[in-house]
Amino acid sequence: MRQSSVRGDRSRRRREPDAQELGWDDGLYADGGLPPDAPGWTPADGGVPPEDGDASADGGHRKGGRPRRGKGRKVLRWTALSLAVLIVGGAGAGYWYYEHLNANLRKAPRSLGGGGLKKPDPNAFGQSPLNILLLGSDGRNSAENIKLGGARQDADRKPLADVQMLLHVSADRSNMSVISIPRDTRVTIPQCTDPKTHQVYPQTSAAINQSLQHGGPGCTLATWQELTGVYIDHFMMVDFSGVVSMADAIGGVPVCVDNNVYSHDSKGHGSGLKLTKGTHSVKGVQALQWLRTRYGFEDNTDIGRAKAQHMYMNSMVRQLKQGTKLTDPGQLRDLAEAATKSLTVDDGLDTVKKLYDLGGDLNRVPTKRITMVTMPWQYSADESYVEPKPGDAEATFALLRNDTALDGKDKKKKKKATPDPKASTPKGELKVVVQNGTNSTVNGPVSGRAAVIQQRLAGLGYGAAGTDPALTTQADTTITYRDKGLRGDALALAKALGLPKGAVRESSSATGMRLVIGNDWRTGSAYPKTSGDDKSADKAPDSADALNGEDSKACMKVNPQYSF
Numbered sequence: 001m002r003q004s005s006v007r008g009d010r011s012r013r014r015r016e017p018d019a020q021e022l023g024w025d026d027g028l029y030a031d032g033g034l035p036p037d038a039p040g041w042t043p044a045d046g047g048v049p050p051e052d053g054d055a056s057a058d059g060g061h062r063k064g065g066r067p068r069r070g071k072g073r074k075v076l077r078w079t080a081l082s083l084a085v086l087i088v089g090g091a092g093a094g095y096w097y098y099e100h101l102n103a104n105l106r107k108a109p110r111s112l113g114g115g116g117l118k119k120p121d122p123n124a125f126g127q128s129p130l131n132i133l134l135l136g137s138d139g140r141n142s143a144e145n146i147k148l149g150g151a152r153q154d155a156d157r158k159p160l161a162d163v164q165m166l167l168h169v170s171a172d173r174s175n176m177s178v179i180s181i182p183r184d185t186r187v188t189i190p191q192c193t194d195p196k197t198h199q200v201y202p203q204t205s206a207a208i209n210q211s212l213q214h215g216g217p218g219c220t221l222a223t224w225q226e227l228t229g230v231y232i233d234h235f236m237m238v239d240f241s242g243v244v245s246m247a248d249a250i251g252g253v254p255v256c257v258d259n260n261v262y263s264h265d266s267k268g269h270g271s272g273l274k275l276t277k278g279t280h281s282v283k284g285v286q287a288l289q290w291l292r293t294r295y296g297f298e299d300n301t302d303i304g305r306a307k308a309q310h311m312y313m314n315s316m317v318r319q320l321k322q323g324t325k326l327t328d329p330g331q332l333r334d335l336a337e338a339a340t341k342s343l344t345v346d347d348g349l350d351t352v353k354k355l356y357d358l359g360g361d362l363n364r365v366p367t368k369r370i371t372m373v374t375m376p377w378q379y380s381a382d383e384s385y386v387e388p389k390p391g392d393a394e395a396t397f398a399l400l401r402n403d404t405a406l407d408g409k410d411k412k413k414k415k416k417a418t419p420d421p422k423a424s425t426p427k428g429e430l431k432v433v434v435q436n437g438t439n440s441t442v443n444g445p446v447s448g449r450a451a452v453i454q455q456r457l458a459g460l461g462y463g464a465a466g467t468d469p470a471l472t473t474q475a476d477t478t479i480t481y482r483d484k485g486l487r488g489d490a491l492a493l494a495k496a497l498g499l500p501k502g503a504v505r506e507s508s509s510a511t512g513m514r515l516v517i518g519n520d521w522r523t524g525s526a527y528p529k530t531s532g533d534d535k536s537a538d539k540a541p542d543s544a545d546a547l548n549g550e551d552s553k554a555c556m557k558v559n560p561q562y563s564f
Helices: 009-013 071-104 143-149 208-213 217-228 243-249 284-292 302-321 329-342 352-363 392-401 411-415 449-459 484-497
Strands: 106-108 130-137 161-169 176-180 186-189 204-207 234-238 253-257 278-282 343-346 370-374 377-379 386-388 432-436 466-468 478-481 504-506 513-517
Touching (some): 071 329, 071 352, 130 352, 161 208, 161 217, 176 392, 186 208, 186 217, 186 386, 204 208, 208 217, 217 234, 217 392, 253 302, 278 284, 284 302, 302 370, 449 466, 449 484, 449 513, 478 484, 484 504, 484 513
Parallel strands (some): 106 343, 130 234, 432 466, 432 513
Antiparallel strands (some): 186 204, 234 343, 253 278, 377 386, 478 513
């Protein structure tokens, strides 16, 4: 990550959003008032002072002291999302409440981007990974949301998805990986159709947070799938309401700074957070200040703020897993009420029972196997937006697609693996079904891919190979089989085609041997081998800035210009 001064030239080169984009929506002011640099605001108004920062239709990930809007709300929505996932199920003691809580939930279609990815086949034990997209919107669709978010003039503006995190739970539920993407990352947003108005939004290139304005959370999910190649099972989106009560219900979360910090300067920049060096238990307004602080942490950018949020969330999860908080049934019912009222979920996750079951799955993951990362990123050539870092971003996405833990601890499983078996079936007799998996939502399918590779296989001696005319969508080329005795044959087939070993997968749902040609092999008959194919990555790259869920000694680095 490139560093800069607080007022570096880089920030001055970036496009200044217009007034409508800014929206003066950095709020979460206790009285619902306007920010200090908007007309009519004075310190006497009270509430949490605005962190000079961030929101805009284009996201606006800014270095230095350039104004940004919207993160103030965002961190609370993060808290709400996490608590919704981890705690809503805990309200099961009040199951008589069930129908009422179900009615609180808002529902929306899972995906708006057409066919999308095919759900991966389960592993040999019938297990499948679970991927959940956690979203936080800045919508002001109620008086309560306007009060919490400020910016009353934005009440009719379509919300942006300013918080976006993909939660991946491994198939065996032994580990969990959470990857966040900077909200102003420029991506391809696929064509989406609004399920209510039936308006069609054409494919475009824009900041990822704008995807929510293209029909709802289902379009954001489709955008993530196109970017990462990861099939996403569900989404959960939360708005302002209920967030404050959730944060207060925790009762205090330990956080640490490596020096005295006061997030405030003479121009009013900062969240107002003031802490002395060391560890403190924060709650209420102080917790909000911690989560909102950009000026004062590291190089005063959103990347540092995201790290502070990760530290807070890991600490909160440790508190909850220890059972030291939220043990009162009344508290849990209040929390469940607030959580369900603030949630929008996909139509496959539309009851409290399903949320309860989801919470049970997540609770099985040990804290020490939770890893939080930020997508490896870089500035665009003109430094006006963020884009995925070549190589490292795709390597991180591939780990999720392959259900490999980001913490690198799955490496031990590989060491215990038995030697690869030899092929047991003559090549000419091995029945292989080849299928075209290049049906990309953005790029469209490449016709004839199954036939091209089937002919290549015939030339290699695999005369019994045939094709399946059905199109499907898959990021990576794979070979799946069911019978353990076919593993040697599958590995030999992969070697003949130049595929990595990771492409070979045993699945309980396979009916034979199937070769799906993915979007990583859209042209030619020779697999486009890249550096590292022979040795797949086993942990997140350093640029992902991983934080382990059990790291209780993590401390935020304080920017010297905001110390006292």
